[in-house]
Amino acid sequence: MTDTTIGQDRGQASIQVPRPAAEQSRTFDWTLLVWLLFAAILVLIVVNPILRLVWESVATEDGGLTLDNYVKAYSRTRYWQALINTVVMGLGTAALAAVLAVPLAWACVRTDMPGRGFVRLSVLAAFIIPPYLSAVGWVLLAGPNSGWLNKVWMALTGAPHGIFNIYSLAGLITIMGLHLFFFIFVFTSSALELVSSEMEDAANVLGAGPVKTAFKITLPLITPAIIGGLIIIFLQSIALFGVPAIIAIPARYPVVTTQLTEFFSNNRVDLAAAYALPLLLITMSLLGLQRWMLARKGFTVVGGKGGERRLVKLGAWRWVMFGYALLVSVLAVFMPLTVLIQAAFSKAWGRGFAFDNLTLSHVNFILFEHQGAVPALVRSILYAGTAAFAALALALVIAYIVKRNLLKGGQVLAFLCMAPFVIPGIILAIGFYAAYAPPPLALAGTALIIIVAFTTRLLPIAYQNSVAGLSSIHVEMEEAVRILGGGRWLAVRRVVAPLLKRSLVGAWILIFVPACQELSTAIFLSGPKNRVLSVLIFDFSEEGKFEQLAVLGGLLLIITVIIVAIGFRIVGRDFMLRRQ
Amino acid sequence: MPVLQLKALTRTFGAFKAVDNVDLLIRDGEFVSLLGPSGCGKTTTLRMIAGFTDPTAGSIEVDGRVLSSASGSLPPEKRGMSMIFQSYAIWPNMTVGQNVGFGLEIRKIPADQAKKRIAEVLDVVQMGHLADRYPAELSGGQQQRVALARAIVVNPAVLLLDEPLSNLDANLREEMRSEIRRLHEALKITTVYVTHDQAEAMATSDRIAVMNKGRIEQVDAPYIVYSRPKTRFVAGFIGRTNFITAKREAGAVRFDGFAIPADRFSDLPGIADLTFSLRPQSLKLERTAATINGRLPIAGQVTKRVFLGEHWDYTFQPVNSGLHLKVAAAPSDVFEVGSSAVLALDPALLVAIE
Numbered sequence: 001m002t003d004t005t006i007g008q009d010r011g012q013a014s015i016q017v018p019r020p021a022a023e024q025s026r027t028f029d030w031t032l033l034v035w036l037l038f039a040a041i042l043v044l045i046v047v048n049p050i051l052r053l054v055w056e057s058v059a060t061e062d063g064g065l066t067l068d069n070y071v072k073a074y075s076r077t078r079y080w081q082a083l084i085n086t087v088v089m090g091l092g093t094a095a096l097a098a099v100l101a102v103p104l105a106w107a108c109v110r111t112d113m114p115g116r117g118f119v120r121l122s123v124l125a126a127f128i129i130p131p132y133l134s135a136v137g138w139v140l141l142a143g144p145n146s147g148w149l150n151k152v153w154m155a156l157t158g159a160p161h162g163i164f165n166i167y168s169l170a171g172l173i174t175i176m177g178l179h180l181f182f183f184i185f186v187f188t189s190s191a192l193e194l195v196s197s198e199m200e201d202a203a204n205v206l207g208a209g210p211v212k213t214a215f216k217i218t219l220p221l222i223t224p225a226i227i228g229g230l231i232i233i234f235l236q237s238i239a240l241f242g243v244p245a246i247i248a249i250p251a252r253y254p255v256v257t258t259q260l261t262e263f264f265s266n267n268r269v270d271l272a273a274a275y276a277l278p279l280l281l282i283t284m285s286l287l288g289l290q291r292w293m294l295a296r297k298g299f300t301v302v303g304g305k306g307g308e309r310r311l312v313k314l315g316a317w318r319w320v321m322f323g324y325a326l327l328v329s330v331l332a333v334f335m336p337l338t339v340l341i342q343a344a345f346s347k348a349w350g351r352g353f354a355f356d357n358l359t360l361s362h363v364n365f366i367l368f369e370h371q372g373a374v375p376a377l378v379r380s381i382l383y384a385g386t387a388a389f390a391a392l393a394l395a396l397v398i399a400y401i402v403k404r405n406l407l408k409g410g411q412v413l414a415f416l417c418m419a420p421f422v423i424p425g426i427i428l429a430i431g432f433y434a435a436y437a438p439p440p441l442a443l444a445g446t447a448l449i450i451i452v453a454f455t456t457r458l459l460p461i462a463y464q465n466s467v468a469g470l471s472s473i474h475v476e477m478e479e480a481v482r483i484l485g486g487g488r489w490l491a492v493r494r495v496v497a498p499l500l501k502r503s504l505v506g507a508w509i510l511i512f513v514p515a516c517q518e519l520s521t522a523i524f525l526s527g528p529k530n531r532v533l534s535v536l537i538f539d540f541s542e543e544g545k546f547e548q549l550a551v552l553g554g555l556l557l558i559i560t561v562i563i564v565a566i567g568f569r570i571v572g573r574d575f576m577l578r579r580q
Numbered sequence: 581m582p583v584l585q586l587k588a589l590t591r592t593f594g595a596f597k598a599v600d601n602v603d604l605l606i607r608d609g610e611f612v613s614l615l616g617p618s619g620c621g622k623t624t625t626l627r628m629i630a631g632f633t634d635p636t637a638g639s640i641e642v643d644g645r646v647l648s649s650a651s652g653s654l655p656p657e658k659r660g661m662s663m664i665f666q667s668y669a670i671w672p673n674m675t676v677g678q679n680v681g682f683g684l685e686i687r688k689i690p691a692d693q694a695k696k697r698i699a700e701v702l703d704v705v706q707m708g709h710l711a712d713r714y715p716a717e718l719s720g721g722q723q724q725r726v727a728l729a730r731a732i733v734v735n736p737a738v739l740l741l742d743e744p745l746s747n748l749d750a751n752l753r754e755e756m757r758s759e760i761r762r763l764h765e766a767l768k769i770t771t772v773y774v775t776h777d778q779a780e781a782m783a784t785s786d787r788i789a790v791m792n793k794g795r796i797e798q799v800d801a802p803y804i805v806y807s808r809p810k811t812r813f814v815a816g817f818i819g820r821t822n823f824i825t826a827k828r829e830a831g832a833v834r835f836d837g838f839a840i841p842a843d844r845f846s847d848l849p850g851i852a853d854l855t856f857s858l859r860p861q862s863l864k865l866e867r868t869a870a871t872i873n874g875r876l877p878i879a880g881q882v883t884k885r886v887f888l889g890e891h892w893d894y895t896f897q898p899v900n901s902g903l904h905l906k907v908a909a910a911p912s913d914v915f916e917v918g919s920s921a922v923l924a925l926d927p928a929l930l931v932a933i934e
Contacts, residue, residue, distance in 0.1 A: 476669035482656040483630055483663040484683035484734060494682075498673040 042416040045456045049431030057273035069274035082254040093237040094230045096177030101184035109192040111312045113321045122329035127182035130517040132242030133553040137336025142166040167251040176237045178332040184229030191225035197310045231290045239424030241520035276427045284422045344550035366551045380533040384515035387454035395462035421460035425520035445527025458511045465507035506571040588638035598624040600794035609768040613781035616791035631656035662736035664744045668727045670715040677711035683734035701733040739771045815857035822858040837901025844927040860908040862929040875924040882915045
């Protein structure tokens with residue numbers, strides 16, 4: 001065919017291509033309604049719980065205002081001490097996490113250390129194991145005298161007492177650090193991936209040796225990422241509920257979250273609210289600080305083009321490095337996991353590895369005899385799955401509205417989506433309880449209150465992922481549909497949705513996994529009728545039923561691993577190790 | 581027959597006037613470029629024609645029917661236009677064939693006819709053998725051809741192109757711009773082409789609308805825009821030029837160092853202070869005045885020279901004058917710096933500008 005054929009056809013082309021009927025569209029301006037709808041949803045699930053929390057803290061029973069609760073919540077030294085303890089614990093955890101994570105991140109990204117893939121996977125595994133589960137593992141490992149490590153120590157040295165006591169500040173920090181170092185690892189490796197070898201070469205050319213280069217060039221370049229990670233870890237650790245409940249209470253080391261539980265179980269929501277607000281303020285100001293630091297010009301070097309990166313040849317030191325990485329993996333993953341598996345299949349975990357100690361009775365008990373276990377498992381999956389869908393759907397629509405500038409005031413919706421990021425789970429739970437447990441809604445103990453609380457808690461992750469996914473789709477992709485005669489809905493259906501599919505699967509998993517394991521939000525909202533797996537595990541730990549607990553924990557882990565493995569298959573290995 | 585008309589078209593973003601009172605009439609089957617530097621409002625104008633941006637004042641009409649006005653706009657999907665985007669916007673989740681067939685699908689063309697039409701159009705852009713490929717497997721030039729095919733397959737009322745070649749390397753860009761012109765010759769689709777590259781605009785267009793700061797400064801055929809620029813901006817943006825000022829005197833125009841009788845000019849504005857644009861290519865350097873016929877000889881000397889391979893760039897200073905005129909000369913016309921020469925000036929090529 002030659003080019004002239006079509007030219008001659010013009011007007012009466014070989015196939016008549018009709019033009020779309022054109023009529024002026026003057027429809028009702030629905031944008032305000034849509035905005036109001038989403039604003040209303042966000043007010044219900046984000047703003048109202050927090051406002052109720054603040055209100056509870058200052059309201060008297062007859063509706064007046066008072067600062068009494070604050071005076072009470074902070075009048076006793078014990079309460080003050082818990083706040084100071086919390087800060088000490090957070091700082092210690094952040095420091096330990098940095099020591100664990102920074103060398104590992106460097107070794108995995110920039111060196112020829114063997115087994116880098118294995119180390120990355122262990123770091124991910126350390127994060128995927130819920131912290132309350134590893135806390136129990138560490139109780140079995142380093143409980144005074146009865147713990148495995150202490151038994152080994154006593155057998156080796158003949159000492160009358162073990163040397164490890166997990167019920168201590170050090171124990172608390174160890175467990176949290178070994179779980180949370182994931183964040184610094186991810187932040188630091190992402191930053192290191194942006195430092196090109198050329199930047200280091202430039203220093204070498206000017207006469208700096210490898211050590212000087214590392215400390216003068218590389219380290220300063222990744223400092224903001226490390227500090228960002230430190231802040232996140234500090235905030236995560238002070239907001240954790242499970243580990244302190246299992247470790248800090250026996251250790252007689254009260255922290256804010258355990259103190260909050262005490263107020264709450266004494267039915268003093270007002271005191272809990274007053275006591276929680278400083279924690280909220282600390283979180284908000286530290287996250288503000290982090291943003292401010294990252295926004296400063298001098299710190300934005302990281303973020304340019306990658307450039308070429310060569311792996312540093314460590315020589316014999318690569319094995320030293322690998323040894324360190326192995327030690328961290330063993331402490332964070334393999335030791336707690338091993339003792340938990342041992343406990344799950346033992347008549348009594350303390351009797352050790354022996355054939356006559358083996359039993360399947362706990363598995364049998366959990367799966368077939370216990371009234372609450374299987375329903376709790378089903379609920380966990382159901383609630384987490386629903387919350388993940390809800391959070392993603394809400395976040396996606398709002399992200400689309402904001403990115404495509406469809407409504408005035410979209411930024412307000414975006415802000416509300418991100419706001420739960422600064423609210424620790426336990427505080428969110430108190431807010432939800434205060435707002436929706438009492439009549440008229442009386443949602444206490446229902447599935448709805450937990451699902452909605454999970455949705456709120458994970459809305460920021462959903463929103464960030466939605467924005468990231470949408471940003472990768474050029475707006476012209478949609479405009480090309482529209483100019484050819486397709487409406488916006490067709491563009492979304494035929495172009496946006498197929499292109500988003502993969503990143504949405506990744507986002508769903510990133511929400512589902514923490515929701516499935518979430519304890520601190522669930523603990524206050526859980527009643528007999530809506531008990532989820534994490535709460536049941538926690539109940540078992542309070543009763544000291546470690547063998548049955550290990551079976552339950554195993555079930556939770558199996559679900560998590562299956563879901564993450566599906567994610568690996570669909571989205572690729574990297575999706576959980578990327579900085580969000 | 582679609583006649584596209586922009587009437588007093590204006591678009592402001594906050595206090596910034598992106599497009600300022602633009603009037604333009606594009607005839608049926610005409611190829612018009614909007615040419616200007618970045619930020620001149622050309623893309624905003626194009627997006628208003630497409631319906632992606634609403635005007636704040638003025639209107640866009642096709643055959644007298646208002647498509648866009650400040651009070652409301654027809655959405656892009658109802659305009660029957662096609663557009664080629666800067667990023668190509670080829671959908672990566674569809675094959676080449678599916679990309680091209682999309683517009684036909686929306687128009688509910690029966691599958692067998694659509695298939696025939698897709699094959700026909702893919703052949704026109706020489707992509708017939710790649711119909712089953714996915715965009716990720718194509719080169720930049722091939723993606724560009726898919727974008728072209730996708731746009732013309734629906735026989736659009738107006739074809740819009742938004743800097744379609746800016747992501748291609750130089751050789752491919754030259755190839756594709758003649759391809760675009762070839763397709764236009766064949767299809768005669770009314771076309772609006774946005775570019776900041778004057779060579780592209782010259783090679784493709786029937787007329788060029790030169791835009792600056794949201795306004796159209798001149799609309800004319802490429803040759804006219806180059807040889808008879810109306811404003812200082814147009815003269816300076818398109819090609820290189822000398823700007824020289826002069827004063828109108830009785831019967832003559834006085835420049836710095838020389839004067840030219842008024843009757844030698846083709847058209848002279850009736851104002852006292854004049855500015856002229858004088859292309860370096862319209863000047864010629866000679867060794868003696870004897871060789872000049874029909875032109876005005878101006879004596880002076882060569883003060884600077886740069887050899888650029890295809891031509892010499894001389895700077896010439898007339899005797900008793902502060903003027904430094906750029907003069908282009910063939911590689912064989914060699915003058916030493918400091919040597920005296922005679923400039924052959926055709927007053928008809930002196931273009932008075934605003």
